[in-house]
Amino acid sequence: MTTRVPSARRRRGTLMLCAAATMLTLAGCKSGDLVSYDLPAKSSRYTFETKTDDSKTVWEYTSAGATKTDAPKQSPCMGDVLGTNKAACRPEPLIFLRYDLGLALDNTVKAGEQHEIIVTGYYQPRLTEPPRVTSLKAETTFDGGRTWHPAATRATGKNTFTTTVGNPRRDQAAQGVGLRISATDSQGNTVRQTIPTAYTLR
Known part of the structure; x- marks a missing residue:
């Protein structure tokens, strides 16, 4: 199970993202799904x-705030592609979570035993200097x-x-086993992902 990356960029106070973004099954932004939100130019905290x-x-x-160097030619801003806005943009520093649930071929886990799950935090590739995930709590x-x-x-890598x-x-x-994962990175960014049913038991 892998979380996919919604398109999240800042453009001179603008956050661009997929309105239909999901945590587990996002197939990509389709035309019409991409919307923008005006944000203050000053660095601020958002949810x-x-x-x-x-x-x-x-x-x-x-x-x-973004600079021109945050948008390399091989990965241009949406405004550059559409020709509507030449301002700088960059991805937002959102922590995404990738899971290795250790499932059997029938997507189940054995009941009544200790079971290990590997959770990896990652960021959008275009983020110039991604932070480091420093802590993770699981429930x-x-x-x-x-x-x-x-x-x-426990940290394992x-x-x-x-x-x-x-x-x-x-x-x-x-109803199966659910997970709630909370992570924090070295810049104080956080994520909390709740999956009421992550896997079922056999």
């Missing part, structure tokens, strides 16, 4: 939220998100963390 089905992601990040739910339980997590989930018996998690 960006997306939701698809029951999965929800909330980012909090600081957006700084699990066995009742569709009504109650949450902390899960042990650059921007990579391993979470150990104590799977209950199958009848104790009839």
